[in-house]
Amino acid sequence: MGENIKYSYMAHWKGIPYKEIPNFRDFYYEDKTNHAYYQSWDMILDYYVATGFDGIELMPNVREMSSLFGTPKNFGDYVRSKGVQISGMFSGMGPGHIRENIPNCVANFKNAVDLIVELGGRHINLCPGIDWAQGGPLTEEGITNTIDCLNEMGRYSEDHGIQLGIHNEFFCIMNLPNHRRIIESTNPKTVHYCLDTAQVSIMGEDLCTFYEDYHDRICTFHLKDTADPGLPDEKRYALSNPEIQDDGHRWFWEPGLGVLDFEGLFKLLRKYEFKGWATIETDGTPDLLASMAYVSYYLHHVLDKIYS
Amino acid sequence: MKTAFSFDTVNTRYQEPNRNRVESKYYWEELIRLTSAGGFEAIELPFDLGFMGARCAFPFSQVALDVKYGGAEGFKSLLAESGITKIAGLQGTAFPAGDADRYVGGFRMLGSRMLEHAKRLGCDYAVISASPEVASLGGLPEKKEELLEKLAGALNELAEEAGDVKLCVRGEYWGILRGAELPKFMEKVDKRVYINVDLAHAAIAGEDPVRFIKACGGRIGSVTLTDTSFHDEDACWKGPNPQFPKSCPTQVFRDLGEGEIDLRAVLGALKEQGYDGWLTVSNRQTKDVSRGILRARYTLKKEA
Numbered sequence: 001m002g003e004n005i006k007y008s009y010m011a012h013w014k015g016i017p018y019k020e021i022p023n024f025r026d027f028y029y030e031d032k033t034n035h036a037y038y039q040s041w042d043m044i045l046d047y048y049v050a051t052g053f054d055g056i057e058l059m060p061n062v063r064e065m066s067s068l069f070g071t072p073k074n075f076g077d078y079v080r081s082k083g084v085q086i087s088g089m090f091s092g093m094g095p096g097h098i099r100e101n102i103p104n105c106v107a108n109f110k111n112a113v114d115l116i117v118e119l120g121g122r123h124i125n126l127c128p129g130i131d132w133a134q135g136g137p138l139t140e141e142g143i144t145n146t147i148d149c150l151n152e153m154g155r156y157s158e159d160h161g162i163q164l165g166i167h168n169e170f171f172c173i174m175n176l177p178n179h180r181r182i183i184e185s186t187n188p189k190t191v192h193y194c195l196d197t198a199q200v201s202i203m204g205e206d207l208c209t210f211y212e213d214y215h216d217r218i219c220t221f222h223l224k225d226t227a228d229p230g231l232p233d234e235k236r237y238a239l240s241n242p243e244i245q246d247d248g249h250r251w252f253w254e255p256g257l258g259v260l261d262f263e264g265l266f267k268l269l270r271k272y273e274f275k276g277w278a279t280i281e282t283d284g285t286p287d288l289l290a291s292m293a294y295v296s297y298y299l300h301h302v303l304d305k306i307y308s
Numbered sequence: 309m310k311t312a313f314s315f316d317t318v319n320t321r322y323q324e325p326n327r328n329r330v331e332s333k334y335y336w337e338e339l340i341r342l343t344s345a346g347g348f349e350a351i352e353l354p355f356d357l358g359f360m361g362a363r364c365a366f367p368f369s370q371v372a373l374d375v376k377y378g379g380a381e382g383f384k385s386l387l388a389e390s391g392i393t394k395i396a397g398l399q400g401t402a403f404p405a406g407d408a409d410r411y412v413g414g415f416r417m418l419g420s421r422m423l424e425h426a427k428r429l430g431c432d433y434a435v436i437s438a439s440p441e442v443a444s445l446g447g448l449p450e451k452k453e454e455l456l457e458k459l460a461g462a463l464n465e466l467a468e469e470a471g472d473v474k475l476c477v478r479g480e481y482w483g484i485l486r487g488a489e490l491p492k493f494m495e496k497v498d499k500r501v502y503i504n505v506d507l508a509h510a511a512i513a514g515e516d517p518v519r520f521i522k523a524c525g526g527r528i529g530s531v532t533l534t535d536t537s538f539h540d541e542d543a544c545w546k547g548p549n550p551q552f553p554k555s556c557p558t559q560v561f562r563d564l565g566e567g568e569i570d571l572r573a574v575l576g577a578l579k580e581q582g583y584d585g586w587l588t589v590s591n592r593q594t595k596d597v598s599r600g601i602l603r604a605r606y607t608l609k610k611e612a
Contacts, residue, residue: 067548246333
């Protein structure tokens with residue numbers, strides 16, 4: 001952990017069905033595969049510590065958590081007892097671009113905020129709407145509604161000590177034609193921004209320019225690389241959700257394995273003295289543990305030399 | 309003997325430490341080829357209501373088939389290209405909705421949609437789970453008889469919709485119709501509704517599978533070949549997430565041939581009952597999908 005940046009790793013693991021596996025050796029011998037190594041929170045969290053991550057960002061499955069730990073608070077306490085912090089969680093706004101949906105979207109968001117408070121996290125990173133293919137483009141009314149919805153959510157999260165970060169995605173209804181306008185029209189004191197380096201670059205923004213322009217709004221990061229910056233509209237707005245490609249093409253790579261200028265970004269972090277959480281995402285990897293180890297090397301042996 | 313292989317072998321919640329592969333279409337195209345290479349000409353599909361929408365290529369819902377595979381006909385053509393000529397059946401489970409009334413409502417809707425989908429795909433059977441995990445109902449519901457009455461009513465209504473599709477009820481070991489409870493319950497249900505024999509579920513609930521087959525008699529509509537070595541000595545079936553026993557972690561459902569079920573005796577009992585329907589292999593908790601297909605084929609060659 002550096003003085004300024006704390007690194008978190010997104011919980012992209014599939015369902016983790018056990019808290020601990022007291023009979024690990026027998027469990028392994030049942031089929032003699034590596035499967036046993038990915039079945040308990042106990043071991044998964046050890047991997048975080050071993051690879052030098054300070055925190056975990058969650059996509060919580062409350063039902064699973066409840067069956068293993070009783071309550072979200074118990075889960076949070078267990079994570080911390082293993083030496084890992086909960087940096088935050090991911091959530092979605094839903095169809096808040098339609099006025100009549102806002103109360104329901106806000107109610108769901110409040111539940112998510114209450115959950116992250118109980119878990120003991122700091123951030124809630126929010127996909128700001130449905131997919132473009134399901135309702136895009138945003139009309140003027142849709143833009144106004146999105147702004148109002150985000151502002152109402154921001155008030156609640158700020159009152160509860162949680163930072164709401166808009167987390168835009170390259171296929172989201174809030175997209176290149178309007179996302180700067182929406183950022184600039186929301187309350188800067190309560191609505192922050194989680195910069196997903198790959199998503200914003202695929203959408204067509206230059207990563208370093210975007211950070212330079214919005215550094216005072218950016219409260220946290222999803223650090224991931226891509227080899228597809230500036231993807232054409234017809235792919236981003238495709239009817240079939242473009243995030244998962246039929247042929248297995250990966251939009252997202254571990255930082256350092258794509259083409260983004262992370263060294264340039266970290267020089268800007270140094271310039272603006274960023275302090276806070278940065279989550280690494282490795283969606284699409286066939287081997288999360290290998291990715292954790294690789295990314296840990298890249299962070300601690302390359303980027304830390306610029307700013308940490 | 310007609311054998312099929314169930315695509316429940318891809319457990320979308322608890323398999324591999326990664327999701328993106330199994331959400332991509334190429335994964336399923338290859339699975340179809342691997343299933344054919346394993347000597348299967350028919351498959352079974354899990355059924356869901358399509359909550360994942362177009363986000364992934366699990367071919368488990370109408371929306372996924374429409375978006376990713378060119379609809380039911382497109383999917384069947386894709387299967388045929390690899391030598392899979394039949395979708396033998398579907399299987400579905402209603403959400404454990406927290407209370408009995410909501411559960412039965414969901415069960416009824418799921419059954420109806422699944423039957424429609426089964427007809428569209430030309431299936432011979434549709435298996436529906438008989439009850440949610442008892443833990444999701446707060447333990448055995450106080451009004452168990454009332455719940456069963458409502459379930460029987462829902463099944464009788466579904467019988468009217470089934471047409472040529474054999475609607476079959478499965479009794480999971482964690483449900484209120486576990487083991488010997490299922491054939492007893494079925495006496496109250498329309499005769500056009502059948503029993504699904506799931507070997508591992510019966511065994512874990514304490515029933516010898518051969519005895520269970522005899523108890524089901526002529527009501528057997530489909531058979532699921534599952535295997536297990538799990539003995540539920542701590543009554544994990546009453547707790548949450550019973551397919552992952554907390555007290556002693558284990559793979560409850562083993563790949564066919566890797567557990568303790570006496571498959572040869574089971575097939576003999578089915579023959580005695582005059583059963584000539586589908587035998588569907590389910591490796592629903594496999595740790596290696598491809599290896600599981602080959603293990604199943606080896607076991608069928610050896611025991612059948």
